[in-house]
Amino acid sequence: MTIKGPGIFLAQFAGDEAPFDSLDGICGWAAALGYKGVQIPTWDARLFDLKRASDSKDYCDEIAGLVAGHGLEITELSAHLQGQLVAVHPAYDELFDGFAAPEVRGDPQARQAWAVDQVKRMARASRHLGLGSAAAFSGALAWPYVYPWPQRPAGLVEAAFDELAARWRPILDVFEENGVDVCYEIHPGEDLHDGVSYEMFLERVGHHPRARILYDPSHFVLQGLEYLANIDIYHERIGMFHVKDAELNPTGRQGVYGGFQGWKDRAGRFRSLGDGQVDFGAVFSKLTQYGFEGWAVLEWECALKSAEQGAREGAPFIAAHIIERGEKAFDDFAGSGSDAAMNRRTLGLDR
Numbered sequence: 001m002t003i004k005g006p007g008i009f010l011a012q013f014a015g016d017e018a019p020f021d022s023l024d025g026i027c028g029w030a031a032a033l034g035y036k037g038v039q040i041p042t043w044d045a046r047l048f049d050l051k052r053a054s055d056s057k058d059y060c061d062e063i064a065g066l067v068a069g070h071g072l073e074i075t076e077l078s079a080h081l082q083g084q085l086v087a088v089h090p091a092y093d094e095l096f097d098g099f100a101a102p103e104v105r106g107d108p109q110a111r112q113a114w115a116v117d118q119v120k121r122m123a124r125a126s127r128h129l130g131l132g133s134a135a136a137f138s139g140a141l142a143w144p145y146v147y148p149w150p151q152r153p154a155g156l157v158e159a160a161f162d163e164l165a166a167r168w169r170p171i172l173d174v175f176e177e178n179g180v181d182v183c184y185e186i187h188p189g190e191d192l193h194d195g196v197s198y199e200m201f202l203e204r205v206g207h208h209p210r211a212r213i214l215y216d217p218s219h220f221v222l223q224g225l226e227y228l229a230n231i232d233i234y235h236e237r238i239g240m241f242h243v244k245d246a247e248l249n250p251t252g253r254q255g256v257y258g259g260f261q262g263w264k265d266r267a268g269r270f271r272s273l274g275d276g277q278v279d280f281g282a283v284f285s286k287l288t289q290y291g292f293e294g295w296a297v298l299e300w301e302c303a304l305k306s307a308e309q310g311a312r313e314g315a316p317f318i319a320a321h322i323i324e325r326g327e328k329a330f331d332d333f334a335g336s337g338s339d340a341a342m343n344r345r346t347l348g349l350d351r
Contacts, residue, residue: 005296006318007037034315054121060128085115087139165204212239218246245276
């Protein structure tokens with residue numbers, strides 16, 4: 001039971017120039033840096049055709065073969081952007097429209113239906129690829145009211161979570177049919193942004209076995225949440241792992257809510273691996289202790305360092321933190337053997 005890796009989430013690295021403009025090119029780049037797996041964003045047509053993948057096992061076999069040709073595996077698929085569009089508060093309509101296909105922009109109902117179809121397609125594509133987990137955001141209806149001023153009307157948050165669960169329950173059932181977990185990235189901006197909000201959702205979807213967690217400690221650092229205790233509480237629900245660093249440096253001028261500044265000037269900001277405050281030795285130890293066998297996947301975001309340097313440094317950083325779980329206790333050499341009669345004599349029970 002050893003964590004797999006290092007993997008890399010391709011979303012932040014895809015671009016219009018080679019080698020980042022095709023799956024073949026970006027896989028060659030990732031493999032040369034020492035990565036063993038790639039997490040593929042399903043919204044980026046330069047890398048992946050989600051419709052074809054959901055409809056064609058042959059296409060998925062081609063994609064898997066291309067990736068394997070570079071000595072890599074596909075760790076998971078991601079539909080973060082489409083999941084966001086499953087539930088959008090009207091305040092964010094225009095801002096989130098760019099996540100959707102051009103033909104549904106400006107039409108919230110059509111956009112939501114498109115998003116639901118996209119996420120369901122990811123379930124089928126994941127099955128075709130032989131993957132057991134996929135990533136998504138939950139979307140958000142209550143997020144604009146996260147701070148209770150003006151005072152929230154009674155029942156507002158409950159109504160938002162009732163609706164969110166109603167939208168996701170049929171999607172989760174499709175994932176159940178395909179044998180794939182939805183791993184929600186617990187993330188500010190989503191209604192599922194901490195443990196309590198995840199529990200509120202989980203209760204409303206009947207503790208659905210496919211409603212799991214993408215664990216990313218960086219988002220907990222920025223909230224002041226105890227990210228190691230989070231593993232203790234939710235380890236049975238953690239199905240994916242993003243390795244991303246962050247720091248929270250409050251001053252006399254700003255703290256957790258210092259989000260009106262650019263990333264470089266915030267008290268809370270994302271950093272490249274090893275440059276922030278996450279104790280990854282403890283994180284990997286906790287996940288190993290609880291038997292997590294998924295991928296450790298770099299998600300690079302940093303306010304200071306270049307993406308190229310972050311990617312170069314990420315693979316050896318993750319590899320150095322992966323723990324080969326021991327098969328025997330360190331003090332087995334001193335074992336004296338035992339049987340039931342000896343145990344009773346040792347305890348003085350047969351005197």
